[in-house]
Amino acid sequence: MKRVLGIETSCDETAIAVYDAEQGVLAHNIYSQIELHRQYGGVVPELASRDHQQKIVPLLLQTLVEANINIDDLDGVAYTAGPGLIGALLVGATFARSFAFARDLPCVGVHHMEGHLFAPMLEPQPPTTPFVALLVSGGHTMLVKVLEFGNYEILGESLDDAAGEAFDKTARLLGLNYPGGPEIAHLAEQGDATRFEFPRPMIKRPGFDFSFSGLKTAAMQAFMATEQDQQTKADIACAFQLAVVDTLSLKCQRALKATGLSQLVIAGGVSANQLLRQELHKMTKKLQAEVFYAKPEFCTDNAAMIAYVGYQRLVRGQREPLNFNVTARWPMSELV
Amino acid sequence: MKILAFDTATEACSVALLNDDKISECYEEIPRGHAQHILAMCQHVLDEQNCQAQDIDTIAYGAGPGSFTGLRIASSVAQGFAVALNLPVIAISSLQALAQAAYEQTQNASVLAAIDARMEEVYFSYYEFNTDKQCMQEVIVDQLCAPELAPLPDSEAKQYCAAGSGWHIATLQQRFRNCISQTIPDCYPRASSMLKIAEQKYTDGDYLTVDKIHSMYLRDKVTT
Ligand SMILES: Nc1ncnc2c1ncn2[C@@H]1O[C@H](COP(=O)(O)OP(=O)(O)O)[C@@H](O)[C@H]1O
Numbered sequence: 001m002k003r004v005l006g007i008e009t010s011c012d013e014t015a016i017a018v019y020d021a022e023q024g025v026l027a028h029n030i031y032s033q034i035e036l037h038r039q040y041g042g043v044v045p046e047l048a049s050r051d052h053q054q055k056i057v058p059l060l061l062q063t064l065v066e067a068n069i070n071i072d073d074l075d076g077v078a079y080t081a082g083p084g085l086i087g088a089l090l091v092g093a094t095f096a097r098s099f100a101f102a103r104d105l106p107c108v109g110v111h112h113m114e115g116h117l118f119a120p121m122l123e124p125q126p127p128t129t130p131f132v133a134l135l136v137s138g139g140h141t142m143l144v145k146v147l148e149f150g151n152y153e154i155l156g157e158s159l160d161d162a163a164g165e166a167f168d169k170t171a172r173l174l175g176l177n178y179p180g181g182p183e184i185a186h187l188a189e190q191g192d193a194t195r196f197e198f199p200r201p202m203i204k205r206p207g208f209d210f211s212f213s214g215l216k217t218a219a220m221q222a223f224m225a226t227e228q229d230q231q232t233k234a235d236i237a238c239a240f241q242l243a244v245v246d247t248l249s250l251k252c253q254r255a256l257k258a259t260g261l262s263q264l265v266i267a268g269g270v271s272a273n274q275l276l277r278q279e280l281h282k283m284t285k286k287l288q289a290e291v292f293y294a295k296p297e298f299c300t301d302n303a304a305m306i307a308y309v310g311y312q313r314l315v316r317g318q319r320e321p322l323n324f325n326v327t328a329r330w331p332m333s334e335l336v
Numbered sequence: 337m338k339i340l341a342f343d344t345a346t347e348a349c350s351v352a353l354l355n356d357d358k359i360s361e362c363y364e365e366i367p368r369g370h371a372q373h374i375l376a377m378c379q380h381v382l383d384e385q386n387c388q389a390q391d392i393d394t395i396a397y398g399a400g401p402g403s404f405t406g407l408r409i410a411s412s413v414a415q416g417f418a419v420a421l422n423l424p425v426i427a428i429s430s431l432q433a434l435a436q437a438a439y440e441q442t443q444n445a446s447v448l449a450a451i452d453a454r455m456e457e458v459y460f461s462y463y464e465f466n467t468d469k470q471c472m473q474e475v476i477v478d479q480l481c482a483p484e485l486a487p488l489p490d491s492e493a494k495q496y497c498a499a500g501s502g503w504h505i506a507t508l509q510q511r512f513r514n515c516i517s518q519t520i521p522d523c524y525p526r527a528s529s530m531l532k533i534a535e536q537k538y539t540d541g542d543y544l545t546v547d548k549i550h551s552m553y554l555r556d557k558v559t560t
Contacts, residue, residue: 046404046558050551053408057415057546071420087405094371094409098416101375102389322375 001106001315003069004076005099006307007056009092010084010112012036012043013300014055018067018074019307025122026067028304030297031055038178049087056095074105078310081109081320082327083139089326097324108313109320111335113140115305116267118149118312119294122304127263127292132255134248135332136276137268138164138179142332143208143255146265149312154333155255156208163244164270166212170219170240174233184237185273191238192231196222198243203250210251215243241275249279253287262289272299338387339538340378340395340417341530344370344409345402345430346451346501348524351377354531355385361528371409378413390421394543396534398525399427400552401459401478402451407551418546425544426534429552431500433525433533435463435472438499440529442518446494447472450502453480458502459554460486471532480554483508489515499523
């Protein structure tokens with residue numbers, strides 16, 4: 001087992017990658033459907049499925065060319081088996097499983113969030129297990145103790161909105177585009193950090209759970225009480241981002257202390273946030289710990305992380321049978 | 337000549353292998369879960385003929401119209417095989433496959449094929465047996481229409497076999513009552529019937545390269 005093909009179609013990105021155990025990611029491509037769905041104000045599942053089907057083959061062929069390998073050079077296949085949109089997942093899974101069947105290659109389904117969790121492993125200086133991981137994406141916010149590959153303990157998670165979701169909802173409130181995270185971060189650069197002060201939800205409570213819906217509401221109430229001019233928007237973006245980052249940082253600090261571990265991994269779309277990275281650098285430095293994250297293109301949905309996790313599962317002998325399945329809702333806690 | 341054919345456009349899920357002159361088939365009617373069954377079925381027909389996937393010369397898939405998810409399962413399998421084995425691919429209309437299955441069952445050379453498209457519409461077409469090609473050929477193009485607007489035949493002289501789930505719809509039956517001699521609403525497209533069509537298409541050079549594999553949804557309005 002050396003080279004694994006990764007296929008990701010869980011939502012609105014078609015992604016293909018080839019991971020090589022010795023050389024790392026040989027090539028990867030991501031095709032985003034954001035434009036396709038923009039006019040509908042959200043992802044239309046049927047359109048997403050149809051588009052994945054059209055893009056998957058050209059993207060695969062292009063990736064093989066860029067990786068400078070032939071189909072014969074692949075030793076295994078990995079695909080995202082969930083969580084995500086059922087129809088979209090089914091396109092990638094059916095293609096991947098059939099491709100592997102026809103070539104008699106081992107094949108494995110991968111949990112999308114486990115992919116995110118290990119995306120920082122693709123960096124030149126990766127973390128080593130055990131570590132604490134903060135998973136922050138559009139659908140998840142959780143703190144996980146990673147003892148070794150495949151052995152996870154969930155320390156805490158969001159009781160309502162995910163951090164990315166809170167970014168997106170607040171962005172919509174401020175009239176910004178989807179995805180809202182980068183837009184808020186950009187606007188916050190012009191903001192006055194002292195004008196508004198938003199709550200840091202649940203920091204007084206013990207434990208590692210999060211809650212972001214109250215913060216979103218606080219931002220909305222503050223916004224409604226003003227003229228809603230451009231400067232106000234920037235000030236709210238600034239205060240909102242600060243409150244999210246502070247909260248995340250504090251819980252991470254708590255998790256590092258409680259576990260006695262000295263490596264913190266951040267992963268998922270929100271881990272691309274610059275302020276979050278800065279704050280976590282400062283915080284971990286004080287604890288003589290270290291923070292790790294993926295390069296920006298591997299923070300959001302991609303297939304390199306799927307190929308990597310697939311490789312790890314395949315070398316451990318895991319195989320998806322011919323009666324493969326995909327799962328729209330698949331809690332991390334059920335991952336074995 | 338080895339052809340692997342499969343169809344998942346309707347409740348029926350089927351795979352067939354033509355191995356020179358021998359045929360193996362797996363056929364099941366299941367409400368869902370076609371994706372979970374199809375590869376095991378492929379394995380089964382290959383094993384039965386002592387063949388390997390690598391021995392296949394071409395694949396034929398049910399391209400639609402039919403259930404959206406079903407169509408994508410068949411075309412994803414087709415894509416997977418075609419890329420993996422560098423094979424030409426034959427897209428077959430599910431209505432043509434249905435008409436062929438109806439012909440094989442009834443020997444009636446004229447078939448009105450109709451698949452229930454939900455939302456008070458049907459996927460509909462006419463097919464006739466062609467003696468040169470030795471299989472059913474379309475008389476009009478496959479279409480999506482309301483049962484009460486399905487195109488009537490030019491004359492009432494000919495008597496048709498009405499095949500497919502669309503004929504469970506009373507309006508459709510009523511509209512065609514004068515030109516139907518036989519109704520088989522529980523007839524589905526099936527892979528073994530696709531083999532004849534596939535052979536003919538292959539001979540005619542009517543096949544696709546992998547980048548051209550697609551589904552014929554017919555219904556393109558999927559948002560409100
Ligand atoms: N720089 C950023 N700052 C904050 N949030 C961000 C940033 N970049 C992306 N995001 C957020 O990340 C989320 C998307 O991440 P992703 O891992 O693709 O999520 P999922 O797979 O759960 O949809 C979106 O909610 C987006 O707003």
